[in-house]
Amino acid sequence: MKRRFANSFDFDPAKPLAVPYGAYRHKKTGTNQLVDRATALAWAADVAAARASGAPGLPVYAGHPDVPELAARFPDKGAKGWVTSVSAGDSGCELAVEWCDAPAPGAFIFFSPYMAGEQTASGEAHIDGLISVGLTNRPNSTRFRLPNEAGGDDPEEGTAPDPGQHPERKHMKKLLDLLGLPEAATEDEAAAALQTLLDEKADLARKAELSASEAAAAKTAAESAGTALANERESRIGLLLDCALADGRVSPATRPVWAGRLRRDFANEAEALGREKPAFKTRTELPNEGPDGAPGILARYEAMPDGPEKDAYLRANAVRINDARVALKR
Numbered sequence: 001m002k003r004r005f006a007n008s009f010d011f012d013p014a015k016p017l018a019v020p021y022g023a024y025r026h027k028k029t030g031t032n033q034l035v036d037r038a039t040a041l042a043w044a045a046d047v048a049a050a051r052a053s054g055a056p057g058l059p060v061y062a063g064h065p066d067v068p069e070l071a072a073r074f075p076d077k078g079a080k081g082w083v084t085s086v087s088a089g090d091s092g093c094e095l096a097v098e099w100c101d102a103p104a105p106g107a108f109i110f111f112s113p114y115m116a117g118e119q120t121a122s123g124e125a126h127i128d129g130l131i132s133v134g135l136t137n138r139p140n141s142t143r144f145r146l147p148n149e150a151g152g153d154d155p156e157e158g159t160a161p162d163p164g165q166h167p168e169r170k171h172m173k174k175l176l177d178l179l180g181l182p183e184a185a186t187e188d189e190a191a192a193a194l195q196t197l198l199d200e201k202a203d204l205a206r207k208a209e210l211s212a213s214e215a216a217a218a219k220t221a222a223e224s225a226g227t228a229l230a231n232e233r234e235s236r237i238g239l240l241l242d243c244a245l246a247d248g249r250v251s252p253a254t255r256p257v258w259a260g261r262l263r264r265d266f267a268n269e270a271e272a273l274g275r276e277k278p279a280f281k282t283r284t285e286l287p288n289e290g291p292d293g294a295p296g297i298l299a300r301y302e303a304m305p306d307g308p309e310k311d312a313y314l315r316a317n318a319v320r321i322n323d324a325r326v327a328l329k330r
Contacts, residue, residue: 013102017083017111017133020092023124032124033117040088041187043095043115043130044194045175047086051201057082060097060111064134067114074134083133085198088191095133108135128174237262240270248278251323298324 019040024033050058059066060081063074081099116129176185179193237259244250250258250273261269297320304310314321 013097013099013105013108016087016094016096018092018094019113026125030123031119034124034126036126037088037090037093037187039127040086040093041175041190042128043093044086044088045178046130047083048194048197049178051084055082056098057084058130058132059083060099060133060135062103062108062135064112064114064132064136066132067134080135083130086130097133103135108137110136112136233263233266237266240273244273244276249273249276251279251319252326253319253322296324297321 019035021036021039024035025031026033047057059079060083061074061078062076062080064070065074065077078101080101080103081097083095084098085096087094087096112134114131114134115127116131117125117127119125173183175190175194176183179185179190179197181190181193185193240262241250241255241258244258245252245255258269258273262273297317301310301313301317301321304313
């Protein structure tokens, strides 16, 4: 029968979480919990499976908000960090944590793995699953601190499990299945396969970073090229309109209209502007002197006395008078 246990260990946020191998009695149930190298490999597989599913790893909480009988005591359901890998050593394992909100040193003294194992009729359970890790200041023991957070006497100190009675082959099956390896695969083969997966993930992350950098560089280059093209086009529009204004094909009043047309469709509108015939008198045709020495329109206007007649003349010839003034300023 699968049982779940929340347990406590010494905690230092600056170091990996260390879990020694051993057999530990669970105070509430009397279950002898067996933690060995196969446990560590199974935990590593749980972390790898969580990361493969898109999670950062297995969560590290303040307390045990995910333990049903303890959830009411811990309203904060947010993860303080994530267990991202488990390394199996000869005498224990270490859980590497990436912190989202690392507790200050001394804020929590212990950590408490929430783990699972198959309980047998003999009252023992080989731990082969890791669900989460809780940070706590209420352990059941100040030594190894394996039992649940609730108060009580210290449990018995751990002793090494009997390899003969608990063969690791049985408990590696879950890890081997996740790695796609046959049941006959060795621990070294399993570790190598797991390392290959981690290396492939790291390589994909590097490639994604390079691709993002290249895309950003290409975007910047395209934006710079677009800005340069727009500036060049605006300069050409200004030059065309200056020439058209000089030879009378546009006036100061119609210049903004032509500028808008050229910005929308430069090729066609530039051709259309080239076909325009001069409709406005140029500098040589708009002095204060008209043909055959007759007074020009500006000269006539300026010679008129102030009054209603001059105002009416201005209203009727405002554009031509303005063009004449512009021409004289050149």
